[in-house]
Amino acid sequence: MSQGMCPRVSPLVVPLLLLLSAGELCLGSPSCQEVRTAFQLRQIGPLKWVPDVPGTDEELQVCQHRGPTCCTRKMEESYQVAVRRETLQTIQSYSFELKFLLVGHATSFQDAFQSLLHFAQNHTSSLFESAYRALAREATAPVKELFTDLSLYILGSDDTVEGAVQRFYDNLFPLVYNRLVNPGIGTMRQEYAECLRMTRQDVNPFGSHPKSLVQELSRSFKAGRTLSKALNMGVEVINATEHAAFTRECGRALVRMHYCSHCQGLTLIKPCVGYCLNVMRGCLPGLAELDQPWWDYISNLEELTNAMAGAHDLELALLGIRNQVNDAILYTQLNGPRLTATVDKVCGQPAERVVHPSPETMPPPGSTPAPKPPIEAQLGRLSKKRRDFVSYMQRYKTFYSALAELLCEGELVRDSSTCWSGEDVVESYTNRVVGNGLQAQKLNPEVKVRGLDPVLTQVKERLQRFNQEMLGKVEGQSDRVGTWEPGSGDASGDCDDEDGCQGSGEGDLKEDNIIAKNADRWKNELFTKDPPRGKERGFDTTQQTTTTSRPLFILKGGSSMLRPSLLLLLLLLLPLS
Numbered sequence: 209m210s211q212g213m214c215p216r217v218s219p220l221v222v223p224l225l226l227l228l229s230a231g232e233l234c235l236g237s238p239s240c241q242e243v244r245t246a247f248q249l250r251q252i253g254p255l256k257w258v259p260d261v262p263g264t265d266e267e268l269q270v271c272q273h274r275g276p277t278c279c280t281r282k283m284e285e286s287y288q289v290a291v292r293r294e295t296l297q298t299i300q301s302y303s304f305e306l307k308f309l310l311v312g313h314a315t316s317f318q319d320a321f322q323s324l325l326h327f328a329q330n331h332t333s334s335l336f337e338s339a340y341r342a343l344a345r346e347a348t349a350p351v352k353e354l355f356t357d358l359s360l361y362i363l364g365s366d367d368t369v370e371g372a373v374q375r376f377y378d379n380l381f382p383l384v385y386n387r388l389v390n391p392g393i394g395t396m397r398q399e400y401a402e403c404l405r406m407t408r409q410d411v412n413p414f415g416s417h418p419k420s421l422v423q424e425l426s427r428s429f430k431a432g433r434t435l436s437k438a439l440n441m442g443v444e445v446i447n448a449t450e451h452a453a454f455t456r457e458c459g460r461a462l463v464r465m466h467y468c469s470h471c472q473g474l475t476l477i478k479p480c481v482g483y484c485l486n487v488m489r490g491c492l493p494g495l496a497e498l499d500q501p502w503w504d505y506i507s508n509l510e511e512l513t514n515a516m517a518g519a520h521d522l523e524l525a526l527l528g529i530r531n532q533v534n535d536a537i538l539y540t541q542l543n544g545p546r547l548t549a550t551v552d553k554v555c556g557q558p559a560e561r562v563v564h565p566s567p568e569t570m571p572p573p574g575s576t577p578a579p580k581p582p583i584e585a586q587l588g589r590l591s592k593k594r595r596d597f598v599s600y601m602q603r604y605k606t607f608y609s610a611l612a613e614l615l616c617e618g619e620l621v622r623d624s625s626t627c628w629s630g631e632d633v634v635e636s637y638t639n640r641v642v643g644n645g646l647q648a649q650k651l652n653p654e655v656k657v658r659g660l661d662p663v664l665t666q667v668k669e670r671l672q673r674f675n676q677e678m679l680g681k682v683e684g685q686s687d688r689v690g691t692w693e694p695g696s697g698d699a700s701g702d703c704d705d706e707d708g709c710q711g712s713g714e715g716d717l718k719e720d721n722i723i724a725k726n727a728d729r730w731k732n733e734l735f736t737k738d739p740p741r742g743k744e745r746g747f748d749t750t751q752q753t754t755t756t757s758r759p760l761f762i763l764k765g766g767s768s769m770l771r772p773s774l775l776l777l778l779l780l781l782l783p784l785s
Contacts, residue, residue, distance in 0.1 A: 238261065238262055238276070238473065239260065239261060240258060240259055240260060240261060240262060240278035240473065241260075242473060242475045243258055243278040243279075243470050243471075243473060243475060244258045244260075245475075246470060246475045247283070247470075250290065250294075251290075252283075252286045252287060252290045253282070253283065253286035253290075257280055257282045257283050257286065258278065258280075258283060259278060259280065262275075262276030262277055262278050262473070263276060263277065264276065264277065265277060265279065265280050265281060267280075267281040268280075268281060268284055268471075269281070269284060269460075270284055270287075270288075270460050270463050270464055270468065271284060271287075271463065271464065271467070271468035271471045273468075273471055273472060275472075277471045277472070278470065278471050278472070278473055279467075279468075279470070279471035284463065287463045287466075287467040288459045288460070288462075288463050290467075291459065291462040291463050291466050291467065292454050292459055292462070294466075295454070295462060295491070295615070296450070296451070296452070298615055299449065299450060299452065299611070299615070300450045302611065302614050302615075303446050303449055303450055303607075306446060306604050306607060307443060307446040307447075307450075309597070309600050309601065309604075310439055310442040310443050310446065311439075311443055313439060313593070313597045314436065314439035314440065314443070316593055317435065317436065317439070317593060318362075318363075318436070320593055321359075321362060321432065321522070322359065324522065324523060324526055325355055325358065325359050325526065326355075327526075328355065328526035328527055328529060328530075329351060329352065329355040331527060331529075331530050332351050332355075332529050332530045332533060333347070333348065333351050334530070335530045335533060335534055336351075339534065340387075340388065340537065342387040342388065342391070343383050343384065343387050343388070346383050346387075347380065347383060349379070350376050350379040350380050350383075351376075353375065353376065353379070354372055354373070354375075354376040354529075357371070357372035357375070358372055358425070358429065361429055361433060362429060362432050362433050362436055363436070364433065364436065364437065369422060369425045369426045369429050369430075370422045370426065373418055373421050373422045373425065374409065374418065374422075377408060377414055377418045377536070378405045378406075378408045378409075379405065380533075381404050381405065381408040381411075381413055381414075381540075382396060382400075382401040382404040382405060384413070384537055384540050385404055385413070385540075385547070385551065386401075388537065388540070388541055389540060389541060389544045389547060389548065390544075390548060390558075396558060397558070400555060400556075400558055403554070403555035403556075404551065404555060407551075407554050407555065410554075411547070411550055411551060411554065413539075413540045413543070413547050414536040414537075414539055414540055415536070415539045415543075417532060417533075417535050417536035417539060418536065420532065421529065421532045421533075421536075424525050424528060424532070425525050425526075425529075427525070428516070428521060428522045428524075428525035428526075429522070429525070431512060431515055431516045431522075432516065432522050434512060434678055435509075435512055435513070435516065437674075437678075438505070438508070438509055438512065438674070438678055441505070441670075441671065441674050442505065442509075444667070444670075445498065445502070445505075445667055445671055448663060448664060448667040449495060449498075449608075451663075452492065452494065452495060452661060452663075452664065453661050453663065454491055455491075455657075455658075457490075457655055457656050457657070457658075458487075458490065458491035458655055461487045461490060461491065461630075461654050461655045462487065462491065464487075464630045464631075464654075465479045465483065465484060465487045465628070465630060466479075468630065468631075469628045469633075474628070474633065477626070477627065477628045477633060478624065478627055478628060479616075479627060479628045479629075479630075480627035480628065480629055480634065480636065480637035481616065481627070481637065482637040482639065482641040483627070483628070483629055483630060483637045483639070483654065484615075484616035485612055485613070485616055485641055485642075486639070486641055486642060486652055486653060486654040486655065487654050487655060488611075488612035488615050488616055489612045489642060489643070489644055489648070489649065489652065489655075490642075490649055490652045490654055490655025490656075490657055491655060492611060492612060493644075493645060493646045493649050493657050493660060494646075494660040494661040494664030494665065494668075495608050495611055495664065496608060496609065496611070496612070496644035496645050496646075497645060497646060497660060497664070497665075497668055498608045498664065498667070498668055498671065499606070499608040499609040499644065499645075501668055501671040501672045501675060502605075502607065502608050502671070503605050503606070504672075504675045505671060505674075505675055506601050506602070506604065506605045507605075508675055508678045508679055509597075509598065509601060510598050510601070510602070512678065513594040513595075513597065513598050514598075516594060609644055612644065630654065639653045639654070640653060646659075646660060
């Protein structure tokens with residue numbers, strides 16, 4: 209009976225059943241080993257939080273999945289911390305080159321400027337050593353103070369170029385009056401010297417030359433000061449970018465994109481292109497809002513550097529101080545009798561006079577002027593740095609509008625036919641891909657954006673205000689020599705392409721020929737011959753008869769025009785003496 213109740217089994221069926229049972233056992237116990245490996249390699253958290261085999265965790269907030277999962281609540285919390293850190297690090301890696309460029313150029317600009325300032329100080333001091341030996345020792349302090357004040361102004365001090373120049377001429381007047389105009393005066397009493405200093409601007413011994421020097425230096429130094437502030441502003445914006453704050457919604461979206469696939473054991477799958485763009489644009493609306501002001505900032509930098517290569521050239525302005533001072537001293541000597549009469553009325557006569565000048569007041573016969581440093585080494589140094597800087601910065605005009613694409617670029621897999629959609633593996637992402645900016649995020653299917661990061665909003669407002677200030681400051685420096693109009697791309701109204709001041713829309717800038725064209729004349733005027741020494745050389749001066757912003761020469765399209773003739777000058781000055 210028992211045999212009738214038990215069917216006979218073929219000997220071939222038993223091994224087949226055992227094999228199927230073993231396969232079913234293997235398929236029913238998957239492992240989380242790959243998830244554990246990725247968790248450990250990325251240093252997300254303690255490895256003990258990762259289960260050995262998939263299970264269920266009802267406490268999951270982000271990576272919820274109907275089937276078994278390799279994630280736990282503690283893993284999910286660690287993923288949120290890790291993904292914020294990793295995203296910031298990626299942003300910093302892309303902004304590092306830009307920040308390095310801004311910081312490096314700011315440092316390089318300051319170093320080159322200080323070197324040029326030191327050269328110009330020695331260049332000006334050599335005037336006294338060669339042409340006015342009687343003043344050389346005493347003029348050292350006023351010259352040093354002038355260039356120190358100019359250096360502090362570029363660095364952002366509250367002083368003005370006009371204040372620095374006026375103090376210089378205030379301190380120079382007693383020396384010129386005592387040593388050159390009235391060399392018969394012995395040691396000048398301190399009260400008398402102080403009177404000369406206090407009344408210098410009223411007595412006006414140097415004519416219009418102090419005002420001309422102020423105008424010349426103010427244009428160039430305001431542009432240089434603005435450039436220095438602009439570089440610092442750029443670094444401030446980049447610093448804010450590198451420390452952008454992510455909202456709670458953004459953090460959850462980043463976890464879904466980067467790590468929820470791990471919960472299903474899919475550690476190698478990459479997010480879909482459109483999905484990644486939606487997540488990144490939803491996370492970074494504040495940075496995208498910086499796009500337009502940043503574009504304007506780079507454009508203004510280009511215009512500013514072009515302007516500095518033209519009528520606002522720092523090198524020409526600094527190297528021109530020597531001739532400006534020389535012209536001012538010659539003017540004082542020309543009007544010596546009238547000046548003496550005016551000073552006697554205001555400050556009285558000196559307490560004591562000496563019949564013959566002391567040996568210090570006269571240059572020793574046959575003396576050789578001190579050697580002068582080569583001018584060629586300094587001309588064009590700052591201009592080259594500016595050109596290189598603009599060439600690099602043009603690449604970063606669209607940095608903020610392209611940042612989301614940059615961040616997604618490393619996540620995309622072009623060779624794969626499938627990608628991660630945030631919930632499952634798909635062949636393509638079917639949701640709408642939104643654009644950049646806050647308004648576009650209203651339709652973002654992946655991230656709910658309720659507002660902008662307050663810090664980035666403040667940075668945007670500061671950058672916009674700075675753009676207006678930068679534009680206004682350089683616009684306000686317009687004059688009939690080198691008028692700069694925003695957007696024109698030219699450093700002067702009569703500039704052509706050969707002058708090295710073409711528009712910013714043309715990528716690389718040409719060589720700053722305005723310096724090269726005048727280098728030979730500078731060498732002849734400033735180095736191959738000494739400036740006239742007043743009475744000793746018959747007052748061979750070339751005093752200007754018209755008030756211009758460039759008393760030495762007028763730059764127009766890179767050419768130079770010499771000053772009015774000596775005969776016309778003497779005819780104009782004759783009534784004064």
